Amino acid sequence: MPPLLSVRNVTRRFEGLTALNDVSMEVEPRTIAGVIGPNGAGKTTLFNVLTGFYRPTSGEVWFEGRRIDRLPLHGIAAAGISRTFQNIRLFANMTAIENVLVGQHIHLKTNFATAIVRPPSVTREERSAVKTAVELLRFAGLTRRENELARNLAYGEQRRLEIARALAVRPRLLLLDEPTAGMNPGEAAGMIKLIRALRDDMLMTIVLIEHSMRVVMGVCERITVLDHGEKISEGRPEEVQQDRRVIEAYLGTGQIITDGRA
Amino acid sequence: MMQRFEATRALTRALDNANARARAAFDAIPLIRWILPLALGVVGALSPQWFDTRPTYALMVLITYLLLRTSTNVFGLAVLAAMLVYLPMEMDRFERGILFDIALYTMLGIGLNIVVGYAGLLDLGYVAFFASGAYIFALVVAPEAGGGWDIGASFWLMIPAAMALAAALGVALGLPVLRLRGDYLAIVTLGFGEIIRLMLNNRDDITNGPRGVYLIPKAHFFDKELTGPYELYFLVLAGVFIAAFAAERIRDSRVGRAWEAIREDEDAASAMGVNTTFYKLLAFAIGAAIGGGGGVIYAAKQTAIFPRDFDLDVSINVLALVIIGGMGNVRGVVLGAMLLIGLPEVLRDFSIEFAFIDLANIGADYRLVIFGAALVAIMVLRPEGLLPSRRRAAEFEQAEMLESELAT
Numbered sequence: 001m002p003p004l005l006s007v008r009n010v011t012r013r014f015e016g017l018t019a020l021n022d023v024s025m026e027v028e029p030r031t032i033a034g035v036i037g038p039n040g041a042g043k044t045t046l047f048n049v050l051t052g053f054y055r056p057t058s059g060e061v062w063f064e065g066r067r068i069d070r071l072p073l074h075g076i077a078a079a080g081i082s083r084t085f086q087n088i089r090l091f092a093n094m095t096a097i098e099n100v101l102v103g104q105h106i107h108l109k110t111n112f113a114t115a116i117v118r119p120p121s122v123t124r125e126e127r128s129a130v131k132t133a134v135e136l137l138r139f140a141g142l143t144r145r146e147n148e149l150a151r152n153l154a155y156g157e158q159r160r161l162e163i164a165r166a167l168a169v170r171p172r173l174l175l176l177d178e179p180t181a182g183m184n185p186g187e188a189a190g191m192i193k194l195i196r197a198l199r200d201d202m203l204m205t206i207v208l209i210e211h212s213m214r215v216v217m218g219v220c221e222r223i224t225v226l227d228h229g230e231k232i233s234e235g236r237p238e239e240v241q242q243d244r245r246v247i248e249a250y251l252g253t254g255q256i257i258t259d260g261r262a
Numbered sequence: 263m264m265q266r267f268e269a270t271r272a273l274t275r276a277l278d279n280a281n282a283r284a285r286a287a288f289d290a291i292p293l294i295r296w297i298l299p300l301a302l303g304v305v306g307a308l309s310p311q312w313f314d315t316r317p318t319y320a321l322m323v324l325i326t327y328l329l330l331r332t333s334t335n336v337f338g339l340a341v342l343a344a345m346l347v348y349l350p351m352e353m354d355r356f357e358r359g360i361l362f363d364i365a366l367y368t369m370l371g372i373g374l375n376i377v378v379g380y381a382g383l384l385d386l387g388y389v390a391f392f393a394s395g396a397y398i399f400a401l402v403v404a405p406e407a408g409g410g411w412d413i414g415a416s417f418w419l420m421i422p423a424a425m426a427l428a429a430a431l432g433v434a435l436g437l438p439v440l441r442l443r444g445d446y447l448a449i450v451t452l453g454f455g456e457i458i459r460l461m462l463n464n465r466d467d468i469t470n471g472p473r474g475v476y477l478i479p480k481a482h483f484f485d486k487e488l489t490g491p492y493e494l495y496f497l498v499l500a501g502v503f504i505a506a507f508a509a510e511r512i513r514d515s516r517v518g519r520a521w522e523a524i525r526e527d528e529d530a531a532s533a534m535g536v537n538t539t540f541y542k543l544l545a546f547a548i549g550a551a552i553g554g555g556g557g558v559i560y561a562a563k564q565t566a567i568f569p570r571d572f573d574l575d576v577s578i579n580v581l582a583l584v585i586i587g588g589m590g591n592v593r594g595v596v597l598g599a600m601l602l603i604g605l606p607e608v609l610r611d612f613s614i615e616f617a618f619i620d621l622a623n624i625g626a627d628y629r630l631v632i633f634g635a636a637l638v639a640i641m642v643l644r645p646e647g648l649l650p651s652r653r654r655a656a657e658f659e660q661a662e663m664l665e666s667e668l669a670t
Binding site: 073090115 | 522530
C-alpha cells in the first residue's frame with residue numbers, strides 16, 4: 001500500500017534559523033505515528049507545514065497522491081487533514097456543539113441565500129449536522145456537555161472537544177499536537193484510550209506529537225525523532241528507544257555529563 | 263505611600279460594588295420593568311397636553327425594550343408592529359422625521375452589525391456604502407445630474423441595483439484590507455469612508471460636487487406618490503424587518519457560525535476548512551448592501567443630497583448605536599437607534615419649570631451634554647450594551663474574570 005502521507009526533504013527557515021532541515025517521513029494508512037524530540041526540535045513547525053500554516057522553504061508534502069504544500073490554509077481540511085493545537089484553540093465563546101458544527105463546515109452546503117429562505121433542505125441538513133455533532137461529542141466522552149460554552153469546560157474536556165471538532169471534518173489523517181499535555185495520569189490514560197479507539201473504530205490514521213515518552217511508546221507504531229530540526233532516528237518504539245543518537249538528544253552525551261556542565 | 267495605595271484600592275472596590283448593585287437594580291427592580299411604563303401610559307392617557315413628544319418617546323423606548331428583551335412570540339411582535347404603525351399617525355411632521363431617522367439608522371445598524379458584531383471586523387467607514395447607495399440612485403434618476411431617466415415603477419428596481427453596487431463596493435474595500443486585523447482595519451476603513459466622501463465632493467463632473475444632487479424624483483407605490491418621511495417611514499420599516507429577518511437567519515446558520523468562528527480564532531477556523539477570505543468579504547458585501555439600500559431610501563426622502571450628509575459622524579453614530587444596543591444582536595440595534603438617534607432630538611424642547619426652578623432652555627442649551635452623560639451612564643452600567651447577544655455577554659464576563667484575576 002502506498003503511504004498516505006509523505007513528507008519529502010522538507011526544509012523550513014525563519015530568517016537565520018533553520019527550524020526543519022531536510023526532513024522526510026512517511027505515514028502508512030491506519031497507523032498511529034509519533035513525532036518526538038526535545039524542546040525546539042521542530043515538531044510543531046513540522047505540524048504547521050503539514051497543515052498549511054507554513055509553506056516549506058524547500059521540499060514537498062504529498063497526501064493521497066496529491067501535493068498539498070501549496071494549498072491555501074482552508075484547503076487542507078478539504079483535502080482530508082485535520083488537527084488539534086498544542087495550546088488549545090477552541091472557539092471559546094461558542095458552545096461545545098457549535099464548535100463541532102463549525103468542524104462540519106466543509107460538509108454542509110447552506111449559503112447566505114438559502115440561510116435566509118431556509119428551504120426544507122436547509123432544515124434537514126442542520127438537523128442531521130446537529131445529530132452528527134451529538135454523536136461525535138458522545139464518542140469524545142462529552143455527553144450532556146453539548147450546550148456548555150467551550151471555555152467553561154474542564155481542561156481535559158477541552159482537549160477532547162478539540163478532537164471531536166477535528167473529527168467533524170471527517171479527516172483521513174488526524175494530527176494531534178501534544179494531546180496529553182498538562183493532563184493528570186488519569187486523564188492521559190483516557191486520552192490514550194480515545195486515540196486507540198480513533199484508529200480501531202474510526203479507521204483513522206493519526207500522527208501525534210508528544211513530550212511524554214510513556215504515551216508515545218505505548219500508543220505509536222512508528223516514531224520519528226527530531227532534534228534541532230533534523231530527523232535523527234525513525235522506526236518502531238523499541239528500536240528508537242535504543243538508538244544512541246536519541247538517548248544523546250534527550251539526555252546529552254557522556255562527555256558533557258562528565259564535564260559537569262549538564 | 264502604601265496607605266494611599268490602599269485607599270485607591272478601597273475606592274476601586276467600592277466603585278465596583280456600586281456598579282454591580284446598580285446593574286442588578288437595572289435588571290431586577292420591577293419599577294423600571296413594569297411600573298414606570300404603566301405610569302407613563304396612565305399619565306399620557308389622562309392628560310392630553312402630556313401626550314406630546316417626550317412621554318410618547320419614553321413610552322415607545324420602554325415598550326420596545328421590554329418586548330425585545332422578553333419575548334419572541336407572535337404577540338410581542340404584533341404589539342410592536344401595531345405601535346410602530348399607529349404612533350406615526352398621531353405624530354406631527356417633526357416627530358415623524360425623528361421616527362424616520364430612527365428606523366433608517368436601525369437599518370444601517372443591522373447592516374453594520376453583520377460586519378462588526380457577527381464577523382468581528384471593525385469598520386469605521388460604513389457611511390461609504392450608505393453614501394454610494396444614495397448617490398447611485400440620485401445620479402441615475404435626477405435630471406440635473408444628466409441621468410434623469412423617468413423611473414416611475416423602476417424605483418423598486420433601483421433598490422436592488424444600488425444594493426448590488428454597494429455590495430460590490432464592499433468587496434472592493436474588503437479585498438485589500440483582508441489581512442488587517444483590529445485597529446489597523448479600523449483605520450483603513452475610516453480612510454475609505456473619507457475617500458468616498460471626498461470623491462463625492464471633488465468630482466464635480468460626475469457628482470456635481472458640494473452643490474449636491476437635487477430634484478430627485480419622488481418614488482411611487484402603485485399610484486401613490488411617496489412624499490415626506492411619513493410614507494417613506496413605512497418603506498424603511500419594511501427594510502428594517504427584511505434586514506433583521508435576513509440577519510438573524512444568516513446568524514443562525516452555517517454562515518453565521520463561520521463568522522463567529524473567524525471572530526473567535528481565525529486560524530482555528532481556517533484549520534476547520536472555513537475560507538476566511540470568502541466569509542469576511544461576504545460580511546462586508548451583505549453589510550454594504552443593507553447600507554446601500556438605506557441610502558436609496560434616504561435619497562428618495564431628502565430629494566436632494568450633498569456630500570456633507572455623508573461625513574464621519576454617520577459611521578460613528580451607527581457604530582455607537584450598535585455598541586450601546588449590544589453588539590451582535592439585532593434587537594439591541596433597534597434599541598440603540600431609538601436612544602442614540604431619538605434622544606438628542608427629543609431633548610431639543612426639554613425644559614424644567616418647577617416651583618422656583620425655571621430652566622426654560624435647558625434642552626436647547628444642554629441637550630448634547632445630557633445626551634453624552636446618558637451614553638456614559640449606559641456604558642458604565644452595562645458595558646456589554648443594553649441587549650447584548652448571549653455570546654457578547656459571555657465575552658464580557660470572560661474579560662471581567664481575567665481582569666479580577668489580574669487584580670488579585
